[in-house]
Amino acid sequence: MALASTEAPEVVAATSIDDAVSAFGDGEGVTVLAGGTILMVDLVHGRLAPERVLMLDKAQMAGVRTEGGRITIGAMTRVAELEDSVEPLATVARGVADPEIRAQATVGGNLCATPGAESPRGDLQAAFIALGAQVRSVGPGGERTEPVEDLLAAGPEGRLVLDVSFEPPQAGASAEVRRPHAHAYTILSVCGAIGVAGTRLAASGAGPRSVRLTSVEEALASGADAAAAAARALDDVSPADDALASAWYREQTLPVLVTRVLNDLG
Amino acid sequence: MKAVGARLPRYDGIAHVTGRTQYVDDVRVPGQLWVKALRSPHHHAAITHIDTAPAEALPGVHAVVTCADVPHNVYGHLEALGVPADEPLLADGQVRYKGQPIAAVAADSEAIALAALEAIDIRYEERPAVFDIRQGLDPGAPEIHHWGPVYPHFGPHNHRRVRKGDVEAAFDAADTIVEGVYRPQAIEHCPLETQVSLVVPEANGRLTIYSCTQAMYFSLGVVSAHLEWPLNKIKFVGGTVGGGFGGKVDTATETVCALLAIKSQKPVKWRFTREEEFLASSTRAPWHVEIKDAVSKEGWILGRRTLTLHDSGAYSRFSPYGLTKHAFHHTGAYTIPAVSFDGFVVYSNRVPTTAMRGFGVTSVSLAVETHLNRVAQVLGLDPLELRLKNANRIGDTTGNRVVMHDPSTVAVTLAAAERVGYELGDEYRDMTSERRTGELLPEHLAGQQAPEGEHLIVHSATTNGGH
Amino acid sequence: MRLTVNGTPRELVSPPLTSLLAVLREELGVTSPKAGCQQGGCGACTVLIDGEPRRACLTPLAAVDGAAITTVEGLGDPTNLSPVQAAFDEHYAAQCGFCTSGFLMASHALIERGGGTSREDVIEALSGHVCRCTGYVKIVEAVNAAANGDVHAEETQADMGPQGEENISLIPGSPA
Numbered sequence: 001m002a003l004a005s006t007e008a009p010e011v012v013a014a015t016s017i018d019d020a021v022s023a024f025g026d027g028e029g030v031t032v033l034a035g036g037t038i039l040m041v042d043l044v045h046g047r048l049a050p051e052r053v054l055m056l057d058k059a060q061m062a063g064v065r066t067e068g069g070r071i072t073i074g075a076m077t078r079v080a081e082l083e084d085s086v087e088p089l090a091t092v093a094r095g096v097a098d099p100e101i102r103a104q105a106t107v108g109g110n111l112c113a114t115p116g117a118e119s120p121r122g123d124l125q126a127a128f129i130a131l132g133a134q135v136r137s138v139g140p141g142g143e144r145t146e147p148v149e150d151l152l153a154a155g156p157e158g159r160l161v162l163d164v165s166f167e168p169p170q171a172g173a174s175a176e177v178r179r180p181h182a183h184a185y186t187i188l189s190v191c192g193a194i195g196v197a198g199t200r201l202a203a204s205g206a207g208p209r210s211v212r213l214t215s216v217e218e219a220l221a222s223g224a225d226a227a228a229a230a231a232r233a234l235d236d237v238s239p240a241d242d243a244l245a246s247a248w249y250r251e252q253t254l255p256v257l258v259t260r261v262l263n264d265l266g
Numbered sequence: 267m268k269a270v271g272a273r274l275p276r277y278d279g280i281a282h283v284t285g286r287t288q289y290v291d292d293v294r295v296p297g298q299l300w301v302k303a304l305r306s307p308h309h310h311a312a313i314t315h316i317d318t319a320p321a322e323a324l325p326g327v328h329a330v331v332t333c334a335d336v337p338h339n340v341y342g343h344l345e346a347l348g349v350p351a352d353e354p355l356l357a358d359g360q361v362r363y364k365g366q367p368i369a370a371v372a373a374d375s376e377a378i379a380l381a382a383l384e385a386i387d388i389r390y391e392e393r394p395a396v397f398d399i400r401q402g403l404d405p406g407a408p409e410i411h412h413w414g415p416v417y418p419h420f421g422p423h424n425h426r427r428v429r430k431g432d433v434e435a436a437f438d439a440a441d442t443i444v445e446g447v448y449r450p451q452a453i454e455h456c457p458l459e460t461q462v463s464l465v466v467p468e469a470n471g472r473l474t475i476y477s478c479t480q481a482m483y484f485s486l487g488v489v490s491a492h493l494e495w496p497l498n499k500i501k502f503v504g505g506t507v508g509g510g511f512g513g514k515v516d517t518a519t520e521t522v523c524a525l526l527a528i529k530s531q532k533p534v535k536w537r538f539t540r541e542e543e544f545l546a547s548s549t550r551a552p553w554h555v556e557i558k559d560a561v562s563k564e565g566w567i568l569g570r571r572t573l574t575l576h577d578s579g580a581y582s583r584f585s586p587y588g589l590t591k592h593a594f595h596h597t598g599a600y601t602i603p604a605v606s607f608d609g610f611v612v613y614s615n616r617v618p619t620t621a622m623r624g625f626g627v628t629s630v631s632l633a634v635e636t637h638l639n640r641v642a643q644v645l646g647l648d649p650l651e652l653r654l655k656n657a658n659r660i661g662d663t664t665g666n667r668v669v670m671h672d673p674s675t676v677a678v679t680l681a682a683a684e685r686v687g688y689e690l691g692d693e694y695r696d697m698t699s700e701r702r703t704g705e706l707l708p709e710h711l712a713g714q715q716a717p718e719g720e721h722l723i724v725h726s727a728t729t730n731g732g733h
Numbered sequence: 734m735r736l737t738v739n740g741t742p743r744e745l746v747s748p749p750l751t752s753l754l755a756v757l758r759e760e761l762g763v764t765s766p767k768a769g770c771q772q773g774g775c776g777a778c779t780v781l782i783d784g785e786p787r788r789a790c791l792t793p794l795a796a797v798d799g800a801a802i803t804t805v806e807g808l809g810d811p812t813n814l815s816p817v818q819a820a821f822d823e824h825y826a827a828q829c830g831f832c833t834s835g836f837l838m839a840s841h842a843l844i845e846r847g848g849g850t851s852r853e854d855v856i857e858a859l860s861g862h863v864c865r866c867t868g869y870v871k872i873v874e875a876v877n878a879a880a881n882g883d884v885h886a887e888e889t890q891a892d893m894g895p896q897g898e899e900n901i902s903l904i905p906g907s908p909a
Contacts, residue, residue: 008748008749008750009750011749011750011795013795033750033793033796036791036792036793036796037773037788037791040752040773040790040791040792040793041771041772041773041791043750043793044752044755044771044790045539045541045771046376046377046380046381053750055793055795055796057796097773097861098776098860098861098862099786099857099858099860099861100776100779100786100787100788100839100861101773101788101791101861103785103787104787104788104791104792275822275823275889276822276825276827278830279821279822279825279827280811280814280822280889280890280891281811281830282821282822282827282830282833283805283814283818283819283821283822283827283833283837284805284806284808284809284810284811284814284818285764285765285804285805285806285833285834286765286811287830288764289767289831291758291764291767291768292758292764294762455865456865457829457831457865458767458769458775458777458829458831458832458863458864458865459767459769459829459831460768460769506829506830507829508767508829508830508831509829509831509865509866511865537768539771540769540770540771540772540774540775
């Protein structure tokens with residue numbers, strides 16, 4: 001554990017997107033505070049001792065807008081605002097924690113969530129991957145726009161996410177495994193969407209971050225049926241044991257969830 | 267008697283709904299310091315080196331305590347009852363569970379206290395650990411305590427025993443033998459209020475201890491014994507406990523806070539984080555219960571052999587007491603004339619377990635009732651009728667030789683059946699708790715009834731039918 | 734930094750990243766919101782921020798500079814309970830009471846926006862709140878009662894007069 005700092009960090013409150021980008025710079029020594037639902041826990045427990053904290057809640061980075069058939073979601077948009085969005089995003093958003101957390105947590109924070117030590121987090125990642133979303137970020141090398149799965153694979157550390165955008169799909173679906181009570185963490189979930197480029201699928205909770213199920217997509221493209229394609233999902237993931245479930249359990253249930261999503265997509 | 271049968275308001279209800287109920291963490295004392303504990307990161311290890319001087323030197327740190335600061339370090343919760351102790355307040359030379367407290371710091375803020383923990387110079391040598399108490403009993407299993415894998419003080423034995431009648435004869439006479447193994451697991455109490463206490467050193471040398479304990483006089487005795495202070499120098503202030511469920515009988519924070527308060531001469535508060543509560547606070551114990559019943563084809567339970575292993579964790583705490591209660595109820599609400607019960611408190615390198623609602627009894631009830639369903643299934647009998655048949659009657663004696671005066675098994679079972687519309691045969695619906703005589707008294711129960719009017723048969727070695 | 738707490742403007746000296754929970758409890762002595770987990774997982778710290786229920790343990794002070802904070806102390810006091818407070822007392826919705834403050838603030842906000850009249854509505858809105866004592870049934874009943882205007886506050890509030898055996902206040906209805 002990092003040495004608990006007794007020095008209060010410098011706090012910068014950005015008042016516009018440009019202000020945030022400039023204050024972020026190349027990200028060196030900057031800790032971003034979006035909604036706070038993840039960061040505040042580490043701060044309160046002394047696990048993080050940031051030197052400089054960049055607060056974004058007044059940086060005008062929130063909002064959902066539709067332009068020319070494309071939906072763009074600002075990074076500071078609260079998860080609660082996505083509850084009426086398109087599938088699979090809406091159902092996944094509604095399943096994040098509880099109403100009070102959803103009203104505080106942000107899309108950007110969820111996308112960039114560090115892998116949870118005891119349970120998966122970043123549920124929205126799989127939904128955005130399935131939607132073929134592009135994420136716009138700044139950091140070393142300047143601004144870039146890329147598929148969400150590429151940002152996650154490279155690691156969003158050191159990037160400041162500005163927004164996520166996608167075209168509404170023809171169809172969207174999700175399936176999940178979670179304990180049967182309110183406010184439960186998602187053990188494993190699969191999101192799927194049919195867009196102009198075909199069927200895309202992603203899994204959340206089967207590795208440190210959500211991943212695209214490219215093996216399943218390839219199997220479908222070469223004519224495999226749902227069950228056969230679903231079995232290929234295990235090629236794309238590396239689940240671990242954690243507080244919620246074992247890797248073995250996730251390996252058993254992942255193909256089942258993929259099959260359900262494929263059947264729901266029609 | 268206006269209150270009986272009436273709806274009374276809770277005396278603390280209005281305080282609860284106006285936010286005025288005072289819990290320990292709500293007490294405000296000027297100059298209060300915050301406590302954090304250095305906890306073992308290993309399940310089982312020797313402490314090869316510890317130096318707290320770097321922590322003590324940090325600005326804002328007012329006191330650091332280790333086992334060297336505790337006048338009477340190893341004190342057991344049951345010592346007042348003459349049961350020897352095995353648990354140190356602060357670890358001395360070794361740690362036996364992940365989360366075991368080794369040192370504690372009192373500082374101006376939680377952040378400084380955490381920094382002080384980091385500054386403590388400590389080195390460990392890991393040892394193999396035991397997590398499964400079944401393996402803990404194997405020869406060659408890693409040693410947790412030098413006296414062996416089980417708690418050794420049950421009179422002349424190293425386990426709790428109940429013997430009555432001739433269990434071997436019952437097995438010989440049985441039409442069928444039904445065996446089962448039942449393993450209820452640990453449960454974390456998870457009260458909304460974590461373990462917390464605030465200790466104030468008074469100008470006259472006494473201590474005032476604000477505590478969340480469920481057992482104030484008990485905790486007063488524990489603190490007094492560790493400190494070797496007379497009881498009248500310590501004032502406990504209890505009050506509303508934010509949920510305990512049995513987990514707040516362990517006096518988890520009070521003594522360490524007292525030591526830090528004495529050393530720093532300032533008020534100190536130790537409030538567990540939720541993570542500490544899950545990691546290091548006690549849980550309900552896991553149990554392993556093996557039941558073997560000698561059964562007649564009509565559904566009489568002629569005899570029962572039970573083996574219980576209770577996972578006490580690294581130290582025994584209240585486990586011997588819980589096991590004894592468990593032993594008392596190992597026949598359930600039913601009369602079994604021949605019993606042989608052996609129960610062991612087995613150590614493991616897990617968090618020491620403690621009381622939780624129905625301590626010791628819920629485990630054996632789960633085992634007994636599930637086992638009866640298994641017996642019914644094997645015999646092809648109705649599970650409720652099986653229970654009614656074997657239910658306690660007036661004049662029956664338990665395995666512990668307590669005489670039943672007013673058993674409720676039959677009445678409750680019949681009432682429950684009627685409430686849910688469960689069909690029972692006429693013979694069963696007409697059953698009562700009355701002392702069985704004549705044709706109603708089965709042969710196997712004839713010898714175990716107490717003589718009419720007998721209250722309690724005092725156990726002596728010579729009244730045993732077996733060993 | 735500034736907050737208005739239960740209608741009173743306060744100036745604060747806590748550092749900007751101090752949690753609102755710590756600001757309320759430690760700097761201002763407002764102790765009704767509780768430190769149940771400090772991870773946002775239990776709801777015992779919930780307060781209203783500009784009327785919206787939020788976890789005080791996850792809210793940095795700097796994010797609410799200038800906001801209006803409402804805690805249980807601002808809902809009502811023993812001789813003048815708000816409907817939701819009276820309902821919780823009447824329906825035995827509090828046992829140890831530690832989770833109660835958080836439940837009250839979230840319930841109050843739910844009722845203010847017109848919800849809480851059905852069991853499903855309450856369960857969804859309060860899904861972030863944990864109670865280890867009551868089993869939730871009484872809490873849901875209390876919120877439903879408050880939302881449906883079925884509260885007997887005048888029978889519930891504290892009686893500051895002399896107490897004697899003849900003054901045992903009994904709640905109408907058969908035992909819970």
